[in-house]
Amino acid sequence: MIESTVTETASGASLAERAAADGTSFVLATFVDLDGKPCAKLVPAAALDRAQTDGVGFAGFAAGGTGQVPSDPDLIARPDPDSYVALPFVRPGLAMVQCDPHVEGEPWPYAPRIILRRMCERLATEGRSLRVGAECEYFLVERRDDGTIVPADAADRSARPCYDARDLTRMYEHLTDVSTALNTLGWDNYANDHEDGNGQFEQNFAHADALTTADRVIAFRYLVRMIAERRGMVATFMPKPFSGLTGSGMHLHVSLWAGERALFPDPDDPRGLGLSELAYGFVGGVLGHAPALLALLTPTVNSFKRTGAATPSSGATWTPTRATYGGNDRTHLVRVPDGDRVEIRVVDGAANPYLAIAGLIAAGLDGVDAKLDPGPVGGPGRPGGIGTTPVPGAAGGELPPTLLHAVEAFVADPVITGALAAAGAGGDVPAYYAARRRAEFLDWHSQVGGWEIDRYLTAF
Incomplete structure (x- = not known):
C-alpha cells in the first residue's frame, strides 16, 4: 500500500506555495493537445514562481495536435494553480499542474482546456x-x-x-x-x-x-x-x-x-x-x-x-x-x-x-x-x-x-x-x-x- 504526506492548501495559494506545503521537488507542467495526448515539462520547485509568471515554453508543432506549424512562435503553457495535484504515489516529490496554452500573450484557440474554459x-x-x-x-x-x-x-x-x-x-x-x-x-x-x-x-x-x-x-x-x-x-x-x-x-x-x-x-x-x-x-x-x-x-x-x-x-x-x-x-x-x-x-x-x-x-x-x-x-x-x-x-x-x-x-x-x-x-x-x-x-x-x-x- 502506498503512503502519502500530501497536505491540503488554501484555495488561491500560489503554485510554489502549494508545492512547498507538500514537499514537492518537481512539477509536471501539463497541457493536452486536440488528440488527447498529455504533454509536459518537468519544472523544479525552485523555478515555479518563474513558471507561474512567465509560463512554460513548448514548440507547439513538436507536441502534436496544437494547430501549429514549425515556423510558429512558442506555445507558452500558463499553470493553473487550482489544478495542482501532488503525486508522490508515482514518484516521491512529484506533482502535476494543468496549464492554459497561450501564444504571443493570447489564449491559444486550439487548446482543449481553453475551449472548455470558454x-x-x-x-x-x-x-x-x-x-x-x-x-x-x-x-x-x-x-x-x-x-x-x-x-x-x-x-x-x-x-x-x-x-x-x-x-x-x-x-x-x-x-x-x-x-x-x-x-x-x-x-x-x-x-x-x-x-x-x-x-x-x-x-x-x-x-x-x-x-x-x-x-x-x-x-x-x-x-x-x-x-x-x-x-x-x-x-x-x-x-x-x-x-x-x-x-x-x-x-x-x-x-x-x-x-x-x-x-x-x-x-x-x-x-x-x-x-x-x-x-x-x-x-x-x-x-x-x-x-x-x-x-x-x-x-x-x-x-x-x-x-x-x-x-x-x-x-x-x-x-x-x-x-x-x-x-x-x-x-x-x-x-x-x-x-x-x-x-x-x-x-x-x-x-x-x-x-x-x-x-x-x-x-x-x-x-x-x-x-x-x-x-x-x-x-x-x-x-x-x-x-x-x-x-x-x-x-x-x-x-x-x-x-x-x-x-x-x-x-x-x-x-x-x-x-x-x-x-x-x-x-x-x-x-x-x-x-x-x-x-x-x-x-x-x-x-x-x-x-x-x-x-x-x-x-x-
Whole structure:
C-alpha cells in the first residue's frame, strides 16, 4: 500500500506555495493537445514562481495536435494553480499542474482546456454551471514480445467476469494503490470494481465542476498508467482493445446548476423520470446533435469498433448504437438514473474530456434554448445495447457507423463546430480537428491487415 504526506492548501495559494506545503521537488507542467495526448515539462520547485509568471515554453508543432506549424512562435503553457495535484504515489516529490496554452500573450484557440474554459464562461454569463462526474474504465494488460496483448491477470478468463470477487481481489494491490491516491487527493473514491471484460476495471471519484473533472480525468489516466507500470502492466483506456470483449467507456454524468440550485430535478415530471422541462431540452439537444457529437465523444477509429461491436460472451456490449433516452436503463445513449443528473453513455475511454464536455455543453444549451423535445421516453432497449426511440436530427436514431461518418456529421453541425470555435479567432479549429480525424481514418483504411488476408487471399 502506498503512503502519502500530501497536505491540503488554501484555495488561491500560489503554485510554489502549494508545492512547498507538500514537499514537492518537481512539477509536471501539463497541457493536452486536440488528440488527447498529455504533454509536459518537468519544472523544479525552485523555478515555479518563474513558471507561474512567465509560463512554460513548448514548440507547439513538436507536441502534436496544437494547430501549429514549425515556423510558429512558442506555445507558452500558463499553470493553473487550482489544478495542482501532488503525486508522490508515482514518484516521491512529484506533482502535476494543468496549464492554459497561450501564444504571443493570447489564449491559444486550439487548446482543449481553453475551449472548455470558454464554454464554461458562456454558461456563467447565463448564471449557470455544469457539474460532471466521469466513470473511467480501463484494461490492465500485458504486451507480449510479438506485440499482442493479453489480460495481465492470466487467471481472469471467465465468460462473465463482471463484479467477480476473485478477479477483483487478485488486482487488490493495484486497485487499492489507486484508491488511496484518489482519496489522498480529496477526490472521494467511492467504488472500485471489475468490469464486464476480462482484465477490465473501473474506479470512481466524486463529481465536480466541468473544468475540474476534465483536469482530474487527465491526472487519473496518468496516475493509473504509472501505478500499473510499477507492476509490469499496461493500463489502457483504448476503447476496444479486444475484439471479443466489452469496450471501455467514459460515461459522463452531467447536471446544470444555478448557483447551488439544481436545474434538472422536477418531482412532478409527468413523463415519470423526475426531470424538468429544461432538463428535457438539454437531453433533446444531446440526442439531436448526437451524430456530430460522436466526433468528440468517440474520436478514434477504434472507438467505432466499440459502438458497432457484436455481443460478446458476457451477453451485452453495454454500448448504445442509437440516439435514445430512457430511465434507469443502460442501453440508452442518455440514461436518467435519477432526476438529479443524466448519464451520457456513448462516451469512450479515448475521449478528450475537455472537448467532450465542451461539445455536450453546446448541444445541451442548444436544446435548452430551442426547447427541443426528445420525444417519448424510450422503452427497454434490446440486448446488445440497442435503444428504441429515434430522435429528429439523428437520422432514424442511428449513430454514425465509422469515424469518417461522424466527422462529416460534425462538419455539417454549426452548433458542435461552434463549441470548438469557442476560444475565439486565430484559425479554423473545427476544420483542423476534422482534418486530423479524417487523416486518422484514412491512415487506418490504407493499411492491409490480417482480416483482409484471411478473407480475400484465395477468395477469387
